[in-house]
Structure formats: C-alpha cells, structure tokens
Amino acid sequence: MTTRLIFPLLAALLGGGFLWQSTDGLRAITTEEARRISVAENPRPVPEAYLEAMDGTSVALLPQHNETVLVEFIYTSCGDICQVAALDFSEIRDQLALENADVRMISISFDPEQDTPDKLSYYGEAHNADGTLWTVARPISLSGETSLSDLLNLFGVTVIANEWGGFEHNTAIHMIDENGQFSQVFDIDDVDQVVTTVLERS
Amino acid sequence: MFRYGVAAVFMASAFVLSPYVISDPVLHVLVQIPLLLLSGGLLASRVTISKDIAYVFLIIALVTLIYWMLPRSIDAALSSPWHNAGKFVSLPLLAGAPLVLSWKHLHPVLRGFLKANAISMLGIFAFLYIHAPIRICNSYLITDQQNLGYGFFYVAISLSNYWGWSLVFGSPQRVSHDDTLQSIERVKHDL
Numbered sequence: 380m381t382t383r384l385i386f387p388l389l390a391a392l393l394g395g396g397f398l399w400q401s402t403d404g405l406r407a408i409t410t411e412e413a414r415r416i417s418v419a420e421n422p423r424p425v426p427e428a429y430l431e432a433m434d435g436t437s438v439a440l441l442p443q444h445n446e447t448v449l450v451e452f453i454y455t456s457c458g459d460i461c462q463v464a465a466l467d468f469s470e471i472r473d474q475l476a477l478e479n480a481d482v483r484m485i486s487i488s489f490d491p492e493q494d495t496p497d498k499l500s501y502y503g504e505a506h507n508a509d510g511t512l513w514t515v516a517r518p519i520s521l522s523g524e525t526s527l528s529d530l531l532n533l534f535g536v537t538v539i540a541n542e543w544g545g546f547e548h549n550t551a552i553h554m555i556d557e558n559g560q561f562s563q564v565f566d567i568d569d570v571d572q573v574v575t576t577v578l579e580r581s
Numbered sequence: 582m583f584r585y586g587v588a589a590v591f592m593a594s595a596f597v598l599s600p601y602v603i604s605d606p607v608l609h610v611l612v613q614i615p616l617l618l619l620s621g622g623l624l625a626s627r628v629t630i631s632k633d634i635a636y637v638f639l640i641i642a643l644v645t646l647i648y649w650m651l652p653r654s655i656d657a658a659l660s661s662p663w664h665n666a667g668k669f670v671s672l673p674l675l676a677g678a679p680l681v682l683s684w685k686h687l688h689p690v691l692r693g694f695l696k697a698n699a700i701s702m703l704g705i706f707a708f709l710y711i712h713a714p715i716r717i718c719n720s721y722l723i724t725d726q727q728n729l730g731y732g733f734f735y736v737a738i739s740l741s742n743y744w745g746w747s748l749v750f751g752s753p754q755r756v757s758h759d760d761t762l763q764s765i766e767r768v769k770h771d772l
Contacts, residue, residue, distance in 0.1 A: 387636035394644030401648055410656040410719045537660075537719040539604075549719050 411549050414535040415564045422562035423533060425555050430487060430516035433499035433508075438485065438516055441559050446481040447577050448555040451567070452536050452548060453515075454490035455502040460550050464567040465506040468552070472513045474574045481581040484513040489527060489538050490546070491517040534561065556580060584623045591620035592673070603659055606721045606729045611736060614649060614672060621677025628682060635686035638679035645676040650702075652717045659720045696744050703737035706730070 399405065407413040428440040442448045451468060453461040468484060475482050486508065488494035494502075499515040502508075508515055518527045531538065538548040552573055554563040557580060565573050595616040602609035630638065648654055649672065657664040684692070709717075710730030716723050 382633050383636070386634065387640055390637045390640040390644075394640055398644060398647055401651065401654070408651050408653060409717055410653045411716075413653050537656075539720065539722065541722050542724070547716065547722050549716065 410535075410537075411551075414549075415551075418535070418561060418564055422556070422560035425533065425559050425561050426529075428518070428530070430485065431496065431519045432510065432514045432516045433496050433503045434510055434514075435496050438483075438514060440485070440555070442483070442555055442557050445557045445581070446483055447557060447580050449482065449484045449573065449577070450534070450553040450555065451484075451486050451551070452489050452531075452534070452538075453486045453502070454488055454546055455494045455498045455515075456490075457545060460567075464550055465502075465508075467567050467570055468513065469506055469508070470570050471552075471573050472508070474570070475577060476512055478574075478578055480577055482512065482577050484508075486513070486515045487530070488515070488517040489531065489536070489548070491519050491527060584626060588620040588623035591616045591623070592669075595620070595669070599665075603720070604725075606655070606718060606725050607732045609655065609658075610729060611732045614668075617669065617672035618677035618680075621673025622681040623677075624673065625678035625681045629685070630682045632686045635683040638683035639687065642676045642680035642683065645671050646680075649676070650706075656718050656720050696740075700737050700741045700744075703733045703740070707734035707737060 402408055403413060403416050407416050425441055429437045430440060432438045440448065440450070449468075449471070451464055453464065455461075465486070468486065472484055475484075486502075488499065494517050496517075499517060503510070503513075503515040518530050530536075534553050536548055538546050541547050550567055552565040552567055552569070553561060554565070554573075554576065556562045563576065565576075595613050598608060598613045598616075602613050649668070654664070654668075658668045659665070687695075707730050710733060711727050712730075713726070717726055721729075
C-alpha cells in the first residue's frame with residue numbers, strides 16, 4: 380500500500396521538478412522566451428568588435444563612454460518583418476533624439492556577402508538612418524576577431540533560409556548597457572519600453 | 582523476436598531521418614518522434630511489471646512526453662548533439678516503453694482519460710501552431726510551423742476516429758492461446 384502511494388508521489392515530485400527546471404520555472408516554453416530570461420538574469424559580456432558601417436567607416440559594437448547601444452539584426456533585401464522592425468527602430472530613434480539620450484543604434488546585417496555598403500546605405504536612406512544615432516552595418520573582418528557566427532551565438536539569434544531566397548530569424552531589439560553587457564531583449568514593437576529603459580540608464 | 586526486429590527498424594529509420602528533420606518539423610515531430618516511441622513500446626510489449634510500480638512508470642512516461650512537447654526541447658535537439666542523443670534514448674526508454682508497461686495495469690477510466698487528453702492536446706496544438714502569430718521554434722519557418730499544426734489536426738482526427746470506432750464497435754482484439762493463459766495467470770495472481 381505504502382509503496383503504491385510513495386513511489387508515484389516521489390516520481391511525480393521529481394518529474395515536476397524536472398519540468399520546472401526545463402521551463403525556467405514555467406516561464407519559458409520557447410527558445411526565444413528562454414533566451415530573454417537567460418540574458419536578463421545573466422547578462423553576457425560583449426567582446427570588442429568592429430563593424431563596417433554603411434559609409435565604409437568602422438564602428439565599435441561596444442558602448443563608448445557611458446552610452447547604451449541598441450542592436451537589431453536585418454538583411455537589406457528583407458521584404459516583411461525587417462521593414463516593420465525598421466519603422467519601430469526609427470520611431471525609437473526619433474524619441475531618443477528628442478531626449479538627447481546617450482545612445483547608438485546599429486542595424487547589423489547577417490548577410491554580409493550580399494549586403495555591401497551600397498546596399499546598406501540604400502537601406503539606411505529608405506528608413507532615414509543617417510548615421511548620427513542610427514547606422515546600418517555588417518560584420519566583416521575589420522578586427523578579425525569576431526565573426527558573424529560568434530555574433531549570432533552571443534546574441535542567441537538563429538537565422539534560417541526561407542523558400543524565397545530570404546531568411547527568417549528571431550527578430551528583437553538587443554540592448555548592450557554602458558558596462559558592455561548584453562543585458563536585455565525587447566520585442567521590436569515595444570517602443571515605449573525600449574525608450575524608457577534607455578532613458579533610465581543615461 | 583519479430584517485434585524486436587521491427588523495433589530495430591523503427592530505431593534505424595529514426596536515425597536515417599536525422600539530416601532531414603533539421604528543415605522539416607512535420608518529419609521531426611510527427612514521424613521521427615513517434616518512431617522512437619513505437620520502438621520503445623515494441624521492446625516492452627512482452628514484458629510484464631508488477632502493478633505496484635505501474636504508476637511510477639506512467640509518470641515517467643508522461644513527464645518525458647511533456648518535456649518533448651516543449652518547443653524549446655525540439656530546438657535544443659537540433660542545436661545540441663547531446664540533446665539529440667537524449668532524444669534518442671529518452672523517447673524509447675523513458676516514454677514508449679514505460680507507457681506500454683504501465684498501460685496493462687491502468688484502470689479503463691484512466692486509459693480513457695489519457696486518450697481523451699491526448700486528442701484534446703493535439704487539437705490545442707493544431708490550433709496554436711496554425712494560428713500563432715509568432716515563430717514557436719527558432720529552427721523552423723513559419724509556413725512549416727503551420728504545416729505542423731495541420732499535421733496535429735489530422736493526427737487528432739485519426740486518433741479520435743480510431744478510438745471512437747473501437748468504442749462503438751468493439752476493438753478488434755486478437756485472443757490467442759498465449760493471451761488467455763496469461764490472463765488466467767494474472768487473475769490467479771490478483772486473487
């Protein structure tokens with residue numbers, strides 16, 4: 380009688396604990412949710428890396444003296460979600476510019492072969508990214524250290540090819556704080572939250 | 582002996598599918614995973630366990646099944662070889678086999694409850710995967726996610742038809758001499 384009761388109870392307890400662990404305490408059933416929790420709880424140090432900007436100059440990925448850096452991943456021939464994301468990104472830029480926030484925003488292409496500086500500039504012009512607060516860039520071996528796959532790994536971005544010759548990826552806004560830590564992930568349309576968080580930090 | 586051969590063939594087919602499941606969630610979730618479950622179930626089909634531990638086996642099977650229903654587990658199986666190895670071990674040995682082992686001892690009401698739950702769960706998954714505005718798995722395209730949703734729907738319909746049919750017209754049970762002897766033994770044991 381006792382074995383009939385105790386062992387199933389024990390199994391249920393252990394099993395429940397295992398599932399609790401596997402879902403970060405029932406908070407994350409998708410990889411994307413898990414990534415956001417992981418980053419918020421254990422910010423990831425961003426290595427020193429340089430990108431090639433749309434004007435051909437080199438930009439640092441790491442924040443310079445106390446600024447915040449917002450990063451999104453794109454490819455310039457993207458037809459749908461990147462365009463929507465770019466609209467939100469420009470909205471964030473406008474609001475932060477009004478507040479004189481100490482911030483830089485970078486749209487990084489994960490298709491550096493196709494996205495030459497010309498194409499990056501074209502994308503920048505189309506979305507009014509003029510390079511002052513917001514620039515468009517590609518990870519190309521300017522420093523030689525950080526490769527595209529390292530970047531995608533660091534930020535937890537998965538890019539897969541779709542049937543139309545484009546890509547699908549987990550789209551989000553990534554914040555690198557003034558300490559050089561990748562510490563928060565936002566939905567692309569969470570404009571208010573991004574603006575508030577950046578203003579609180581600067 | 583035959584059933585172990587079939588179990589081996591199922592296991593081998595699941596291995597062979599590995600390079601293809603990377604780009605096709607239907608193949609991953611509705612072909613490879615069931616193959617692994619079936620291979621474990623076949624391995625255990627002639628084994629009998631004591632009724633005392635049946636519920637422990639059932640709970641182990643349910644926990645393993647729930648774990649592999651998490652979209653992040655499916656993603657992890659594709660991004661980490663260790664997770665993938667875990668899939669090949671856990672689905673046959675910690676889900677398929679213990680489910681079959683415990684099933685023989687379960688009260689018919691509990692069996693019905695589990696079947697009804699399986700159907701409604703598949704129905705919910707179908708709805709979720711067809712209509713979710715977000716990508717549920719980072720590893721798969723949104724169109725494939727919708728295909729998987731339709732896949733869940735067809736499986737739910739097929740299972741409810743199959744189980745409903747047996748409910749109304751009786752299940753086509755094969756009663757062999759062996760089974761009869763086993764039942765007699767079991768009754769003796771229970772008495």
